[in-house]
Amino acid sequence: MMRLMDTQSPWLDDDQQDLWQALLTVVIALPAALDRQLQRDAGISNFEYGVLAQLSMADEATMRLSDLARVCDSTQPRLSKVMDRFEARDWVARRPDPGDGRYTLATLADAGRHKLVESAPEHVAQVKRLVFDPLSAAQRRHLGAALTRIAATVRRETEGG
Amino acid sequence: MMRLMDTQSPWLDDDQQDLWQALLTVVIALPAALDRQLQRDAGISNFEYGVLAQLSMADEATMRLSDLARVCDSTQPRLSKVMDRFEARDWVARRPDPGDGRYTLATLADAGRHKLVESAPEHVAQVKRLVFDPLSAAQRRHLGAALTRIAATVRRETEGG
DNA sequence: CTTTTTCACTTGCCTGGGCAAGTGAAAATA
DNA sequence: TATTTTCACTTGCCCAGGCAAGTGAAAAAG
Structure with missing residues (x-):
């Protein structure tokens, strides 16, 4: 129930339903699993880890x-x-952009970089265990290609309104 | 920086990094996009929609x-x-399991089924637009296979502790 | 039969995050 | 130049959700 087979119908067919269920599990349970590991081992969330990591990869460890x-x-x-x-923990510093006072520049401080380097190994190991280890090399390539397309679509949706 | 190439290193290589970034975007931005659509059109969250949908598919629309x-x-x-x-909205009813008073049975009520049926078309259309439309048929098969494996691994992690 | 343990579920407290309104700076308009 | 608009960011209010403690029912132990 709740699904008809007609390809033109508003519903998902069986294969689509299976994919969708798997994707739902991944988008719900994967972040939760990552949060649990990082919270336990480093006291930060997956999102916070991502912020530190992105800043660390920026030129001068600084971004608007x-x-x-x-x-x-x-x-x-x-x-x-x-x-x-x-x-508050001196992990980053904020200052107005000298070129345009509306922007704010954030720079990763030493303590923040240290926190990132310290928590990275266990986090990366968790990512490998949950995402990469279950897949063959070919599956990883296919997954990467598909996710890149979906991510681009979702980003357009988010930004475009 | 933050990534070395050695396959034995604790870091992710470039391809893995790309896959991982795409997956992060999907797990963060996709639920947000679904929530926005459902909240706007139906006043419920993606998670709440999932609860209604799962109940609707159960035998007698009833589950522990x-x-x-x-x-x-x-x-x-x-x-x-x-x-x-x-x-509170009479979308479901709860009652103790007659067979074992520790369990609670939830049954989807008419108003709940109505809400689901009413909000499904736009939600499913959103899912199709964001997830299925960007992919070829082959990509959908590959994505389904890969996500199923990851979902199983994450579920084990979540349940096993 | 009584007591203890093990369940399934609920409640309370606290934090994170969304949205809308507020601030201050730069650009556009007059 | 004075005013308005636009922009980047922050603040306040509210609600959802996590965790740990609490409740009530069934099973296990005595």
Whole structure:
């Protein structure tokens, strides 16, 4: 029930239903599993880890908050509050962009980089165990290609409104 | 930086990094996009939609809460609070399992089924647009296979502790 | 039969995050 | 130059969800 087979119908067919269920499990349970590991071992969330990692990869470990929000798939208020916490622990520093006072530049501080380097190995191991180990090399390639397309579509949806 | 190429290293190589970034975007931005659509059009979250859908597919539209929590990848407190809201709107009814008073049976009520049927078309259309339309038939098969493996691994992680 | 343990579920407390309104800076308009 | 609009970011209010403690029922132990 709740699904008809006609390909033109508004419903999903059986194969689509299976894919969709698997994707739902992944988008719900995978972040939860990553959060549990990082919270237990490092006291930070998966999202916070991502913010530190993105900053660390930027030139001079510095980015505008709006750019950082975009690459982290974050809203501005959410990132703003994460930066409040990070600044309180001296993991990052904020300052107005000298070129345009509307922007704010965030720079990863030593303590923040240390936190990232310290928590990375266990986190990466968890990612490998949950995502890469179950797949063959070919499956990884296919998965990467498919996810890249979906990610691009979702990003357009998010930004375009 | 933050990534070395050695396959034995604790880091991800470039291809893995790309896959991982795409997966992060999907697990973060896809639920957000689904939530926005459902919240706007139906006033419910993606998770709440999933609860209604799972119940609707069960025999007699009735399930034990613990089973429902499992198929929805939910904790028990989270599901318990969703059921509070649903019961307040007469979308579901809860009663003790006659066979074992520790379990609670949840049954989808008419109003709940109506809500599901009413909100399904736009939601399914959104899923098709964001997930299926960007992919070829072959990519869908490959994606389904890969996600099924990852989902199984994550479920084991979640249940096994 | 009584007591203890093990369940399934719920409740309370606290934090994270969404949205909408507020602030301050730069650009556009007059 | 003065005013308005646009932009990047922050703040306040509210609600969802995680965790740990609490409740009530069934099984196990005595």
